[in-house]
Amino acid sequence: MHSLIQLSIVVLLLPLLSFVILIFFNRRLPRRGDFVGVGILGTAFAISAYIFWTVIVQTYDPAFRVAWDFTWIDLGKVPGIGHLQIKMGIVIDNLTAIMLAMVTLISLLVHLYSTGYMAGDKNYGRYFAFLGIFTFSMLGIVLSDNLFSIYIFWELVGLSSYLLIGFFFEKDSAADAQKKAFLANRVGDIGMWLGILILYSQFHTFSFEQIYANLAAGKFAMSNAWLTAAGLLLFMGCVGKSAQFPLHIWLPDAMEGPTPVSALIHAATMVAAGVYFVARIFVLLTPDALHVIAFIGAFTAFMAATIAITQNDIKRVLAYSTVSQLGYMVLGLGVGAYSAALFHLVTHAFFKACLFLGSGAIIHAMHHEQDMRWMGGLRRHMPWTFATFTLATLALAGLPLTSGFMSKDAILAGAIGFANVEGGGIYYLIPVLGFFSAMLTAFYMGRQIWLVFFGESRTHLKPADNHHHGLDAHSAHDDHHDDHEVHEVSWNMRAPLVILAVLSVFIVYSPNPLDGAEGWFMKMIKTPATVVGPANHNCTALHAETPSPLMAEAFPAVETHGATDAHAVTGGEHAAATGEHAFADPRQAEIAHAAHAAHFPAIYISSIMVVFGISLAGIVFVFRIIDPDKTAEAIRPLYLFSLNKWYWDEIYQSTFIKGSVLLSKILSWFDTNVIDGIVNGVAVLVRNLAFANNSFDKYVVDGLVNFTAFSVNTTGAVLRKLQTGKVQTYVALLLVVLFGYFVFYFTRLIY
Amino acid sequence: MQHLIPIGLNHYLTISAFLLAFGLFAVMTRKNAIVVLMGVELILNAANINFLAFSKYNGGIGGVMFSLFVIVIAAAEAAIALAIVINIFKIFKSVDISSVDTMKE
């Protein structure tokens, strides 16, 4: 076993250990055991950092990959298949190493932050336990080398999300939100599960490596539509977990959880798992599937951004912004900007975590006030928070010199390239929606900054009846609640903000603030060669309509590669290690070229859009040149449409949820009345038959019986005389019979 | 007369038939329970004679053994029967079994 594997197993199991210790012993430990959680995560992060250092910094090889597996379930010699084993395993490549470090770092920071934010909660210890199981599951997703274990950890992540969203379970809204989140995720999961089943039914393995090897070798026996379906169904898992349209509805509601949880789970890691998963299965996505993915991503990005501009709850704005940014990543993957999407995943994780933790600090300082309309002027009271929040906001909006700029720009460039390659038309909708969303992002983030930190405090404007206090920690504080006592938060909440803000600066990722491709990240994460499409001769038909001169060159080379070498997947990466892009799939190569060409246009357009967005927000909300309320009134239908989140919740409520409940009632009625009715009806029928039978019995059969009884009675009256009760009479009778027998016997003997 | 001279199986059987018939008659007709018991003993003796006779003329020992057991069981039967008779006497103040007819109704 490679030493990195050993280390990664330790990293994986450490949070589980934290969970086990805290769930059972938190009440017996001092400080309810929060130091256990923080300490264990610190250790895990240290080890992850070492892994990161070894893999990324020391090895610096895009094709780096170590793997290890063990037999988990042995099904023996299965008829028709042969020896069937289900293996679990760990794979470490560059992406894993980066994700590992990112997840443990954010988790560590959130643990640390929570020691301040959650202090005094009655279930304080359990909170850290839940964070532990979440981190464990998330690391499991990151490290898995097969679909089955990813699915397992996927659901476990859903569970921990369920537990953490409903952490304040006494609030009905929290209980509703946790259920909604779990169910929405489940809907996504069944799609993912079906996708897994399609692949398994063909290859009888769950392992990525073997599935890809088999696909590359053209062993997929079903039609290509099934392969596209498999890709899309697997993508459904991502739709659920990464809150893509149409399953995005759970994420904003999930803000009912404690704010650090929102930072960890619903901004940085869990929702990114969907994107991570799509990246893992990227190579088996057919072009058709990728198109669908790209459109869903673009639509999600746009829709969420439009909703975010009208929300008043500070966390909800961030939640919709998360949905929107996740849409970007999915869009990126869909258009083939693989490394850009993952780059955005990482950068977004840091600055969005920073934003959420910052908003947590604000909420904490404002005594659980979440409505931005009643905030304002906080920059003077909370300078650290203000600084870090602003930096992260700029990164999210995508201003140059930030990490977000580089990653978003790379995605948009990819989108333009993609549209160019696909031949325009409707495909230009994708980059257009992307740029428009970028502008909206800048606008609503600008609005948030202006509303929260600038101007004067508007606490007093809040209508008295609108007071709503969460069941968050410190409800005792509300008694001596003073509006002017807004303080900067303590060090253990401030430190994470600073660290995350620093990680939002361009220099961490790339020396060139305008081009992420020059940084270590983009160099280490290369688009893997697809195993479907032209590389797979079964699938050539798919690409008959998009012939390319490059295809002819690439095709034979890869075919031999794929057929003989199980590592066909990494074939392209080996080539890439030499310094040049060498895409196995010509289409990918084309898009990469086009994206490269579109790099500078993208920069210009997006910068303009962002600056325009932020300025517009300033014009509207600070200088009030345009009155926001009047504008809203002027476009009221649109405003309401956005404020009510495009009415998705209502639509789902009235169709799926009401429909299900109604159907359940109908079926239950059917069960008790029809099916049981039939059963009881049969019983009644049988009973009536029995009654009919009974009357027959009474008059016909009973008549006979009575007659018999009568004759027996008469005979009995005669015979009764013989019943003297004297033994000897009986003996005499017995002997008479014996004698009779003798006589009978002898007469027979004689004649 | 040639029937009578060499003593054969039939002689014994005849005797046993007489004993059986007398025994049955006693059982059937006598009112005194003790005499009824005597009749039973006669029947048992008749059976024993048959056992031994067949045993002798068949060369087997089974009949002998069986008669031995019959004697033992007869002894047991006599003891129990007499005990019952004494009980009947206690209850009905009589050993007249024709008065013991509570089974009638």
Next chain:
Amino acid sequence: MLSLIVFLPILAGLVILAVPSSQKQIIRIVSLLAALAQGVLAVLIWRAYDPSLPGITASPGGSPLGSFQFVEKLPWISLKLGGFGSLNIEYFLGVDGISVTMVILTALISAIGVLSSWTIQKQVKGYFILYNLLASAMMGCFVALDFFLFYVFWELMLLPMYFLIGIWGGPNREYAAIKFFLYTLFGSVFMLLVMIGLYFSVIDPVTGNHTFSLVAMANQANYIKSAILGPDNVMWRFIAFAVLFVGFAIKVPMFPFHTWLPDAHVEAPTPISVILAGVLLKLGTYGMMRINFPLFPEVFHASMYVIGIFGAINIIYGAFCALAQQDLKKMVAYSSISHMGYVLLGLAAGNSEGMVGALYQMFNHGTITAMLFLLVGVIYDRAHTRQIDKFGGLSSYMPVYAAIVTVAWFASLGLPGLSGFISEAFVFVGAFSSVTTRYIAMVSVLGIVFGAAYLLWSLQRMFLGKRKPDAAYDLEVGADGHEHIHFHDWKGKIDLDARELTMLVPLVVITIFLGIYPMPILGMITTSVNRLVEVLTPLAIR
């Protein structure tokens, strides 16, 4: 060994017979000891079981007993029936991978059932005698390899169950008991007919006589070609399969023969519900795997699609019905129906993955549903109601109970890391891999969502939020300033007491352990299931 494990409870029942009925504690302890001894024997069997032997039927050229283990075979009844020839019934016990898991499950659930019966106060002696009789009969069913013997045990099970529901049940117990009785009797009458038909169609290769041995019956070479259920008689074989299937399906219970189950569960006392859901339902699917399918493989192969559809209906229909229930126990009962649908679906797949999943699901459903019913019993003991609406916010007041409920509920909805997931996953893997049931599997997957829906909804209504105004309990502020819960006329501990924990914790541990590392059970069953799949696959395809 097997005789001992089968008849131990009856022995305990005899001992109880001699104990005066006032000595309730002794009666309970005797039962518990018997159950524990049974458990020890089950563990011994588990340890001594050789997982490399397949069982199911005699392999060509192998021992006529097949590779069954712990075999006990004695002539039992041999009747000369004049013109009908002779009736040879054997006392034939043995286990293979399919039954050994069920033996372990039965021993486990029996022991837990005894513990759960501790609260029974009415006619304790009679109760435990019947209970032990039931335990013996269940165990006997799983180890019997002679069809007649199986049938005897099967019928023997019916009677104590009838009385246990009919005497110790809830307000509507007579109706439920009679319904249960008639339904299952209806099934078993047909089984009897088929059994006799099979008897006259099968020849024991060793003795040349007709035989009831399931090992001989599972080998198609032993059939008389022209007999009533011989291979030539296609139509009768089809009818026999269908009739037998209905007989077992009633026990499963399969839609539309399921309506006895909710009634029986709602009326039955907690331990009987546990036994009913934990073991009895498994007998239906066990019977299919042991008798119905291997005896008529070609008919099975032709009807896989239909069985799969019924499985899917069970899954989804059960889930929807569960969603609509107000009575918690009824909801769990319908969830049982839904989960047994997975077993049917897995069996219908007809491949190793599906069958392994089905068998493993049988085991897991046994442990998980037992847990669910125990938990329902816990709250019913305290609050004397099971209406979901009468609770709310229990998490705050009964944290340990809530924690175990959460584990059980999530196990039931198939959360990875808990045993139910692996079996459901395998069922789907198998069903999807089989071309016949592929589309059925795609529809059935919806059951995962609806399963989660009704479980989470009930969890939310009972445990989350705050106390409802019309809840079945009151809140009191205790000496320590915290709010405490108070049930009317409940003197015991509010949260789980030691006895309840003793019942639940082993099940929780088993559920978690088997969810993480399923091989202790799967290792035993795979060889047998692979053999079964071989037997079931028609020669043409094989």
Next chain:
Amino acid sequence: MSNLTYTLIFYIFAAITVFSAAFVVFSRNVIYSAFALLFTFFGVAALYVFLSADFIAVTQVVVYVGGILVLLLFGVMFTKSIMNTELKSDVLHIIPGTLILAGILSALLYTFYTTHTWKPSEIELHGSIVERIGYETMSHYVLPFEMVSILLLAALIGAAFLARFDKSDNKNL
């Protein structure tokens, strides 16, 4: 012993047996019946000797004469006072009884004398068989033997129990 003497002695004993048995049955006096029974038993015992079953004969004398008869006499004396004139035993069904007696006797005798299919074996029992009885009892017949002994024991205890002289009964007397 000559053949004739042998025959004569047999007939004497046969006569004693049959006539005393008849006396047992037909006598009205119970005491007489009892004493006649004594002779019957002796006669039967003698016949046993003729049948080479000397051991059985001795047993017959010991058990019947020494045991059962004494018991019967006890019974007579318990239930009737000796001096009582009611020692006479009444009869019942005398006519059907006589008819049946005659019928059965004639039927049996008819059977014996008309049946020619008796097949006496070549081997007859000769001499003393005490030793064989001993062997057989302890080998072949050990189980019946034991069972009979248990039965006897049980019967004796039972008889003693049944006939015990209760104080309550005493008062009633």
